[in-house]
Amino acid sequence: MKKTIIYSLVICLFTSCELVDVLENDPPNNLVEENVVQSETDARALLNGVYTTITSRINDKYYMFSELIPSAMIGSMNGSGAGTSHIQFSSNSLEFDNIYVRDYWLMFYKTMDIANNTIEQTNQLSEDLISETSRKEIVGEARFLRAMSTFDALRYYGQFFDESSNLGVVLRTEPSNFVTRNKARNTVAECYEQILLDLDAAILDAPDYSVTYRASKTAAKALKAKVLLYQGKYGEAAALADEVINDGTTSLEPDFESVFSQGLNSSEMILMTYRDANSDTEDNNRKRFYSGIPPTDNWFTTIMDTDPRKDFTYNDSDILKTNNEAVFRPTYFLRLAEMYLTKAEGLAFSGASLVDASTPLNVIRNRAGIGNTSAANIEELKDDIFNEVARELAFENGSEWFAAIRFNKAMTLKPSIISSNQYILPIPEEEINGNGSITFTDQNPGYE
Secondary structure, X not given: OHHHHHHHHHHHHHHHOOOOOOOOOOOOOOOOHHHOXXXXXXXXXXXXXXXHHHOOXXXXXXXXXXXXXXXXXXXXXXXXXXXXXXXXXXXXXXXXXXXHHHHHHHHHHHHHHHHHHHHHHHHHOOOOOOOHXXXXXXXXXXXXXHHHHXXXXXXXXXXXXXOOOOOOOOOOOOOOOOOOOOOOOOOHHHHHHHHHHHHHHHHHHOOOOOOOOOOOHHHHHHHHXXXXXXXXXXXXXXXXXXXXXXXXXXXXXOOHHHHHHOHHHOOOEEEXXXXXXXXXXXXXXXXXXXXXXXXXXXXXXXXXXXXXXXXHHXXXXXXXXXXXXXXXXXXXXXXXXXXXXXXXXXXXHOOOOXXXXXXXXXHHHHHHOOOOOOOOOHXXXXXXXXXXXXXXXXXXXXXXXXXXXXXXXXXXXXXXXXXXHHHOOOOOHHHHHHOOOOOHHHOOOOOO
16 A cells, blocks of 8 residues: 555656746655665656656657657648647747647656656665666666657757757756756757767667567667767768667568558567557547648658558548557657668768668668669669658658758748748747746747
């Protein structure tokens, strides 16, 4: 009974203590380290809380908005829902007080905060309460999840595309409380540095790959390859993606349909959300309420029109690969096909030969049934790689939106995007009001 009460209090503290609480409030005195995590079982329960936050039925923003928001912003979805706040994403005319901008930010920082508590409290357990192997695995897994949520926060709210920029996000590497809450924005370079530090730790200490819905060494390598690509470290990204491709932990499904029909058992899923018959219910899964579907006539429908993957990606009313009842409507964070495309992109942008850069791209194209690229030079190949990212990875963790930015195509593809200021979301008003080290002068450009 005592442990049940403690866990309930932990959940209340870690999921309801927002960064925006007023600073004058006294901290709760009924929860201290000594009565929260007292064993390896407690530490693992706290780690499980990070995953629960990502797939929360109440706060559904992480697993759902990672599809809705970026797809609306680049136009692969016609909209992200009803109401003015949703329409702002589709029209690329966001305002700083948009409630979904706020909720998305808070979900990333909730995830970070529970990961930070897991790291801190697991490290404080004495040797007689936890084995060193278990400690390293729990902390390594939590550091991966902190890296993922920090990277996602940076991609949406910081100038991730300019490593010289001062406009990163707020790095949080310790539990957020009344002492640590006030913290200034970090630079983009500092954000990338911390993300890579966490991923290197996860590569070293996280568990080996075993299931598709838990972080692992393989997931850490895959995410690091992705981060390096965003940094413009193309050769390193291609090399690490190649490691993931060849490490034997995952393998491509024989056809595109099988990637999604196999659900959690798909051989190429590196990280996805875990759902089952109990969690995929009317109250627990908001994806059934999608109102945004692919538009009838734009760049995305043009490249998808005759592609064999279209029938397994979307129809007139649903996003089929994610709003899939048979496999409980998963969210896809990392899968092996993305590593092939990361390798191709990294090689194409790092001066590799046309043949070398085409090879990983052609693996995915041939699996889809559209044959080898006909690109005659590297510039044409880059266009083919972008199109393949959009066709293969549409509605998967913002892939088509961020590819449009990386390939410098966003403004060409969507007329409502006229400035790089629109590549990122505004820092929420609540964070500015609740964080004493941030003022309105620290707001992202274009949202003042």
